[in-house]
Amino acid sequence: MTCGSNLQGPSGTFTSPNFPIQYESNAQCVWIITASNPNKVKCLLFVTQTFPFRMLLINTHRYCCCNNPVPLTKVIQINFEEFDLEIAYDTLTIGDGGEVGDPTTILQVLSGSFVPDLIVSMTHQMWLHLQSDESVGSIGFKINYKEIDKESCGDPGTPLYGVREGDSFSNGGILRFECQFGFELIGERTISCQDNNQWSANIPICICKYLN
Numbered sequence: 001m002t003c004g005s006n007l008q009g010p011s012g013t014f015t016s017p018n019f020p021i022q023y024e025s026n027a028q029c030v031w032i033i034t035a036s037n038p039n040k041v042k043c044l045l046f047v048t049q050t051f052p053f054r055m056l057l058i059n060t061h062r063y064c065c066c067n068n069p070v071p072l073t074k075v076i077q078i079n080f081e082e083f084d085l086e087i088a089y090d091t092l093t094i095g096d097g098g099e100v101g102d103p104t105t106i107l108q109v110l111s112g113s114f115v116p117d118l119i120v121s122m123t124h125q126m127w128l129h130l131q132s133d134e135s136v137g138s139i140g141f142k143i144n145y146k147e148i149d150k151e152s153c154g155d156p157g158t159p160l161y162g163v164r165e166g167d168s169f170s171n172g173g174i175l176r177f178e179c180q181f182g183f184e185l186i187g188e189r190t191i192s193c194q195d196n197n198q199w200s201a202n203i204p205i206c207i208c209k210y211l212n
């Protein structure tokens, strides 16, 4: 069966077919998410008396004078509320841009139930392709998406029973994690936002040391 849809920013939610009941066998579903207005601009420098300047429409009723408009490019962030596909046989391939299936744009190929905290595109579009084989399904997925500023990995959150140090989600940004007293940190203590808009690892988890 074919399924999927074209989705627009600034935010929304979508699911695999029949979610949370099992998706079909032989499914081929494609979603393309596009930022709501990739052509918006912002003014870095407002000019009031210097000419020449460019008149830019800020909203329906207001104009400003601007001598260096820059594109206000947004990128697409997704996170998984639920995810479970038959491991190794059914896959969700996620790519940057709108060229569905282009192997040079693939960001992740997901299967089973382990997923990144967040996946962020490099451009104003992201594509997703669900492919299932001829037998055995699972519940599928529920995904939330939203637009965020470009050159960002998005807010990955803070572990339950943990604290976070650092607040930059931009390329090069570093977050450090500690767990509350009595809890042990499992995973990476430090993660960084890479140039491809993906965090270097998921955030860690904090588990009680005295659970036996």
Ligand SMILES: [Ca+2]
Pocket (backbone or CB within 6 Å): 025, 086, 089, 090, 132, 133, 134, 135, 136, 137
């Ligand atoms: Ca299957």
